[in-house]
Amino acid sequence: MLLSFPQVLSSTLEFLEAAIHVVLHARRLYPPHIFGDAQIYGVAVKACRSPAVIRYVRSVLEPLRPALEAMTIESVSLLVVNPDVPGEPLERIVFRVRPTIDLLLGLRSGTPHRDLTAPITLASLETEFKATLLRLQTIGPTEFSAPDRSDCTFVVAADLTTEAFRKLQQAKPGEVVAPLGDMWIPGGSEVPDLQAIKESRPVGLVAFKTVDASLLTIETFAEDYTRAPR
Numbered sequence: 001m002l003l004s005f006p007q008v009l010s011s012t013l014e015f016l017e018a019a020i021h022v023v024l025h026a027r028r029l030y031p032p033h034i035f036g037d038a039q040i041y042g043v044a045v046k047a048c049r050s051p052a053v054i055r056y057v058r059s060v061l062e063p064l065r066p067a068l069e070a071m072t073i074e075s076v077s078l079l080v081v082n083p084d085v086p087g088e089p090l091e092r093i094v095f096r097v098r099p100t101i102d103l104l105l106g107l108r109s110g111t112p113h114r115d116l117t118a119p120i121t122l123a124s125l126e127t128e129f130k131a132t133l134l135r136l137q138t139i140g141p142t143e144f145s146a147p148d149r150s151d152c153t154f155v156v157a158a159d160l161t162t163e164a165f166r167k168l169q170q171a172k173p174g175e176v177v178a179p180l181g182d183m184w185i186p187g188g189s190e191v192p193d194l195q196a197i198k199e200s201r202p203v204g205l206v207a208f209k210t211v212d213a214s215l216l217t218i219e220t221f222a223e224d225y226t227r228a229p230r
Contacts, residue, residue, distance in 0.1 A: 002117050002118060002119060002120065002121060003117070003118045003120055003121065003122055003125065003214075004115075004116065004117055004118070005069075005103070005116035005117070005118065005215055006069075007118075007122070008118050008120075008125070008213050008214070008215055008216060009065060009068050009069060011122070011125055011126070011129070011213075012068070012097070012213065012216065012218060013061055013062070013064070013065065013068075014040075015129040015132075015133075015211075015218070016061055016076055016095055017057055017058065017061055018038075018040050018045060018047070018129075018133060019093075019095065019132065019133060019136060019220070020057050020078055020156060021035075021038075021045070021046065021047045021048050021057070022045050022046065022133055022136045022137055023078050023093050023136055023139070024048055024053070024078075024154070025046035025047075025048070025137075026136060026137055026138070026139050026140065027080065027091075027139070027140075027144075027148055027149045028148035028149060028150045029080070029149055029150065029152060029153075029154055030048060030050070030053070031150075034048055034049060034050055035047060035048055035049065036049045040133070041126040041127070041129055041130035041133065042126075042130065043130050043133055043134060045133055045137070046137075056156070057156055060076075060156045060157075060158065061076070061156075064076070064158055067158070067160075068097065071099045071103075071161070072160055072161055072163075073097060073158050073159070073160060073161065074096065074097070074098075074159045074160060074161045074162075075094050075095060075096040075097060075158070075159045076094075076095045076097070076156070076157070076158050076159075077092050077093060077094045077095065077156070077157055077158075077159065078092065078093045078154055078155075078156055079091075079092045079154060079155045079156075079157055080092065080149050080152050080153075080154050081152065081153055081154065081155060082152065083151065083152055083153045089225045090146070090149065090152060090224075090225055090226055091144055091146075091149070091222060091223060091224045091225060091226070092222065092223045092225075093136075093139075093220070093221075093222050094219075094220070094221050094222070094223065095218055095219070095220055096218070096219040096220075096221070097216055097217075097218055098216065098217050098219070099215070099216060100212075100214065100215055100216065100217060102118075102119075102214065102215055103116065103215040103216065116215060118213065118214035118215045119214050120212075120213060120214040125211075125213055128211040128212065128213070129211060131209060132208065132209045132211060132218075132220055135208050135209055135220075136208065136220070139208075139222070143206045143222060143224070144204075144206075144222070144224050145204070145224055145226045146226065203223050203224065203225055204223065204224035204225075204226075205221060205222070205223055205224075206221060206222040206224070207219075207220075207221045208220040208221055208222065
């Protein structure tokens with residue numbers, strides 16, 4: 001059975017939650033005993049068992065659905081930061097979400113989101129997500145300058161598209177910017193200006209995998225702010 005656009009979004013959010021837990025384990029941001037065994041898409045993965053971490057990740061992802069529907073989100077990322085130097089990024093795992101031409105044409109034609117259908121089955125989409133999770137499980141010193149980040153902290157963040165960010169900046173105090181809602185606030189000191197950092201020094205880039213979900217593509221890659229490009 002082919003998937004509707006809302007089903008693609010639900011599957012994407014499910015994948016993002018699993019992927020963030022996999023990265024937390026692979027980069028050793030928490031001790032191994034904090035993680036338990038889980039399974040998704042028929043593959044064994046590690047998931048953090050800390051209720052606080054589970055709540056935090058979901059608190060970021062769950063409100064994103066309206067913005068994903070409107071394509072006002074450019075990416076979701078896990079940013080690893082230096083705990084001793086506020087605002088200093090060390091590395092970032094990025095899940096860049098982009099609309100395909102089929103989705104853009106459907107939206108421009110006025111077709112309601114719920115009536116948009118992706119020419120892809122759930123089994124095919126889950127196979128794509130599975131391959132990405134398997135790749136993320138193996139990330140380590142080959143891709144990054146540090147073997148792990150056991151002494152660091154992290155932030156899960158969503159980046160708006162340029163147009164959506166412009167609307168947010170121009171909004172009056174207290175004004176709700178549809179379809180962003182009232183959840184969007186400027187990043188604090190824990191979310192540094194990554195663009196300025198990239199312009200000031202070389203950044204290592206590692207591509208992992210791109211998932212073609214027919215109406216969306218999800219490109220997964222990493223940025224290492226402590227390693228120069230190869």
